[in-house]
Amino acid sequence: MSGKSKKKFRIIMSSLLSLLLLLGVAGNIALAYFSDVITAYFTTIDIESAEAVEARGQSEIVAEMIADEGIVLLQNNDNLLPLATTSENKTRVNVFGWSFTNPIYGGTGSGKVNAETAVTPKSALENAGFEVNEQLYNDYEALDIERPLIDMDGQDWSIPEPAPSEFYTAERMQQATDYSDIAIIFIARSGGEGADLPRSMDGPDTFDPEGSAFSATGNRYGYEDDLDPDKHYLQLSNREQGMVDAVTEHFDNVILVVNSSNTFELGWVDEYSQIKSIVSVGGPGQRGFHSLGKLIAGEVNPSGRTVDIYTRNLLDPPAVTNFGDFDYVVQNEDGSYSTAVDAMGVPLKFVDYTEGIYIGYRYYETAAAEGVINYDDEVQFPFGYGLSYTTFEQEVVPGTLRWGDEVVTFDVSVTNTGSVAGKEVVQIYYSAPYTGNIERSAVDLAAFAKTDLIEPGESQTVTLSFHVEDMAAYDDNKIYSSTGGYVLEEGEYSIYLMNNSHEVIEEVGSSNLQEIVYDSGRSTDLQVPVNQFDEVVAGEGSITTYLSRENGFANLDQLIKYEDFAVTDEEGETKTVQGKLVDADFVNLVNSVRYDVPEDANTEPPVTGADNGLTLEDYTDVDYNDESWNELLDQLTIDDMVSLTTLGGYRTIEIESVGKPATVDYDGPSGITAFISNSPVSGIAFPAGIVLASTWNVDLALQMGEAVGAEGQAYNTTGWYAPGINIHRTAFSGRNFEYYSEDPLVSGKIAAATIVGYESQGGFVYMKHFALNDQEDNRTNAVMTWSNEQAIRDIYLKPFEISVKEGGASGVMSAFNSIGTVWAGASSSLLKEVLRHEWGFQGTVITDMYIGGFYPYMVFEQAVRNGNDLLLTGVAPIGVPETVDSDSIDMQWAMREASHNILYMVANSSAIEDGLSTDMPQWVVYAIIVDILLVIGIGTGFYFTFRKPKGQREARIMA
Structure with missing residues (x-):
């Protein structure tokens, strides 16, 4: 080899070896950075341990109990249900509807749990003593239709059903009527994270074969006879309409089963006298269809109650008008329009x-x-x-009403006047005076209770109570004070015992109350509530008119102020959008709020890296405000604080300097779902949140929390990304399945009990999504949510408030959306003033999924400075902030405060009992072996690359 060739060879080889060395070093840095994630992934969890098997068994029992009480019987004309059946003389039934062969067990996205072993509706009916028309069932299966995907990767809103004229032939219907005179119609609808449900099955919601993640992609199958712009996803499709017509033409005794966690439009049932009974099963989870079979057979007496109102037209509620996809629009110099974007290219949606x-x-x-x-x-x-299959009589026990200055309490006697045992829900509502100063609804739920199982002729007395201050409303217009606050206006307050929100059983009592302005705060407030959101709910881009009860909702027609704009995108294509025209000043304001980090105010940095000899275990049960925490926090290094606050995806990391163990944290609201373990960890699929709420049984919510917590302990899981407690603002929210109700009291009480149950087992929750994350459309575009402070506090924050004050929640997950112009995950008003200072929350706030570069408005510096302690950064390097301004003194103090919050939460969990991991994970052993081999290989490569041939070496020696 010539001298030139040798030199070129050495340059190439040395470059390759250097690159290999650089990659090795970078790989080791990455492995160290994500060591706890990799350890969690390669950690095998014994899901068949005695503890795990026992926990799952208990969860199955509780899950079925929830479905037993959460399924709602909406109609039962002629007492068609229950259907009599015995083991010797089984009742035959025909079940129509393709979804009976492929039902909905829950929702999709992070709230989805594994339901592969769930009870099917067919097996449930058979277990309950029914014979199902096998030929009809097999005919549906022979269609070979798959359940359309509705998930974060895209949504296919097809409603699979065969063409009526082709499937419901005279021959098939004759076979069915010969088989049985009972027909069940089974209708299902799905929903999940990432998109809201279509309000038109045509137009902009039509299937786009190139649709992207997080976007509605329409109707895949091209059922031309189902593409109807006048129908929405929660109505009967045209094919389902044809099925209903065919069934009711041949059967006089029809049961309708609705398998949907979103309120389904059912006004059409009135046109069919043949449909005697309607059963809403929601998303029943692992065991819920078993409950359906028992309910139809009469083994279970239905006791569920609706937690959302069923309107005859789901597009009619005022909230629907302002729900969906709306753009801020700017006018260009040439007079054309463009959709507004922020400095990082995020569309400005509202x-x-x-x-x-x-x-x-x-x-x-x-x-x-x-x-x-x-x-x-x-x-x-x-x-x-x-x-119910029985009847109840409710009455207030005479002489038990005690209306004090602070508490209202009384007893209600519930008597089973029917012939079968059953449970009843006692509902108490109040009516407040409407003065025109503060908006008040005609009735509000004040308290509720679920009875035990009451035998025929027996009674149970239930005691109900609530605080007088619970009837106060928030005065955001500052009519009664200069700062805003809670007010009990002067006038007559009436309390009613009711069957539901509309039917009064009797008036419990009424009282003319004097005006009370809670200028020192309510009894449960640690800081006086004042307007916290004035700066984000006013100005250009905000709402100028809110619906008012004044003069019989006279301003209802004034609420819609959106225009249609023809905008041109970067590709030169023109489309029409709905929205509002804003100017450059508004766009600049948004940019400033989102991306401008203030200058440091502190001049002295916190103490870091001290050697005080303390460990986190020393701080179990130590008060959050105890000054001794500072000695522990002084031991943290800057790198400790950066890692602790940024590496929060499905875990909190181990910090050796303070003896903090790593924790594993999993989703989701319907049960534990594993994302980062190679073990098949998937908790029992509990019924959807709306089914749990429909039980109106706080004790069952407690038992669910306890059961999920026990599963978590068996799987070495400490944190739980749950419960989901946003409000069902409309029927069309994609995540209504994992939230509870349109009512904040029901939502808060059920959530608080679930939290108490879970945390009693040693874990901690991250209740979500805080706050006003009540639609999926544009959530990851930081959709600017505009509301007034009364609605924010009295409706949307109320369930979170109850969960903190009564549930003792240890963790909160903030939301993707913005409140006004401020990202909810960086709102000091929300996360510090309201959550911590007013409500007394002591724990950790984590973001929703943080993926660096994808959601640029989720600025870490803004988050941690304003009360968000932890980034949910997932398990990949793309999920970590590219840079952290750790040289900033204010950031150091903010990270120290965030670290305190995380450490406090973990110190009071079962994770502290396990301590730091001491055994070297097997993957680390393998990595060390690979490193040794890599070093030997690279060293050998350099040696032979630059080694002189033997002859040259000898010649040099001789010379």
């Missing part, structure tokens, strides 16, 4: 809560009281409605 407090039953009951609507024309089933 949604207006113009209805204020008037969502769900609050609007309809008030509109009826004002004489604006005919209630029966507008509402099919009220909030809190549900039927």
Whole structure:
């Protein structure tokens, strides 16, 4: 080899070897950075241990109990249900609807759990003693249709059903009528994270074969006879309509089963006298269809009640008008229009809560009281409605009413006047005076209770109570004070015992109360509540008119202020968008709020890296405000604090300097779902959140929390990304399945009990999504959510408040959306003033999924400075902030505070009992071996690359 060739060879080889060395070093840095994630991934969890098997068994029992009480019987004409059946003489049934062969068990996205071993509706009916028309069932299966995907990767809104004229032939229907005179119609709808449900099955919601993740991609199958712009996803499709017509033509005894966690439009049932019974099963989870079979057979007496109002037209509620995809638009110099974007290219999207407090039953009951609507024309089933196979009589026990200055309490006697045992829901509502100063609905739920199983002729006395201050409303217009606050206006307050939000059983009592301005805060407030959101709910881009009860909702028609704009995108294509025109000043304001980090105010940095000899174990049960925490926090290094606050995806990391163990944290609201372990860890699929709420049984919620917590302990899981407690603002939210209700009291009480149950087992929750994350559309575009402070506090924050004050929640997950112009995960007003200072929250706030570069408005510096302690950064390097301004003194103090919050939460969990990991993980051993081999290989490569041939070496020696 010539001298030139040798030199070129050495340059190439040395470059390759150097690159290999650099990659090796970088790989080791990455492995160290994500060591706890990799350890969690390669850690085998014994899911068949005695502890795990016992926990799953208990969860299955509780899950079925929830479904037993959470399924709602909406109609039962002629007492068609229950259907009599015995083991010797089984009742035959025909079940129509393709979804019976492929039902919905829950929702999709992070709230999805494994339901592969779930009870199917067919096996449930057979277990309950029914014979199902096998030929009809097999005919549906022979269609070979797959359940359309509705997930974060895209949504296929097809509603699979065969063409009626082709499937429901005279021959097939004759076979069915010969088989049985009973027909069940099974209809299902799905929903999940990433997109809201279509309000038109045509137009912009039509399937786009190139649709992307997080976007509605329409109707895949091209069922031309189902593409109907006048129908939405929660109505009967045209094919389903044909099925209903065929079934009711041949059967006089029809049962409708609705398998949907979103309220389904059912007004059409009134046109079919043959449909005697309606059963809403929601998303029943692992064991829920077993409960359906038992309910139809009469083994279970239904006791569920609706937690959302059923309107005859789901597009009619005021909130629906301002729900969906809306753009801010800017005018260009040439007069054309473009959609506004921020400095990082994020589209400026918004949604207006113009209805204020008037969502769900609050609007309809008030509109009826004002004489604006005919209630029966507008509402099919009220909030809190549900039927039973028995009858009950409820009455207030005379002489038990105690209306004190602070508490209202009384007893209700519930008597089973029917012939079978059953449970009843006791519902208490109050009516506050409407003065015109503060918006008040005609009725509000004040308290509720679920009875035990009451035998025929037996009674149970239930004691109900609530605080007088619970009837106060928030005065955001500062009529009664200069700062805003809670006010009990002067006037007559009445309390009612009711069957539901519309039917009064009796008036419990009424009282003329004097005006009370809670200028020192309510009894549960640690800091006086004042307006916290004025700066984000006012100005250009915000709402100027909110729905008011004044003069019978006279301003209802004034709420829609959107225009249609023809905008041109970067590719030169023109499309029409709905939205508002804003100027450059508004765009600059958004940019400043999102991306401008203030200058440091502190001049002295915190102490770091001290050697005080303390460990986190020393701080179990130590008060959050105890000054001795500072000695522990002084031991943290800057790198410790950066890692602890940024590496939060499905875990909190180990910090050796303070003896903090790593924790494993999993989703989701319907049960534990593993994302980062190679073990098949998947908790029992509990019924969807709305089914749990429909039980109106706080004790069952407690038992669910305990059961999930026990599973978590068996799987070495400490944190739980749950419960989900946003409000069902409309029927079309994609995540209604994992949230509870349109009502904040039901949502808060069920969530608080679930939290108490889970945390009693040693874990901690991250209740979510805080706050006003009540739609999926544009959530990852930081959709600017505009509302007034009364609605924010009295409706949307209320369930979170109850979960903190009564549930003792240890963790919170902030939301993707913005409140006004401020990202919810960086709102000091929300996360510090309201959550911590007013409510007394002591724990950790984590973001929703943080992926660096994908959601640039989720600025770490903004988050940690304003009360968000931890980034949910996932398990990949792309999920970590590219840079952290750790040289900033203010950032150091902010990270120290965030670290305190994380350490406090972990110190009071079962994770502290396990301590730091001491055994070297097997993957580390393998990595060390690979490193040794790599070093030997690279060293050998350099040696032979630059080694002189033997002859040259000898010649040099001789010379």
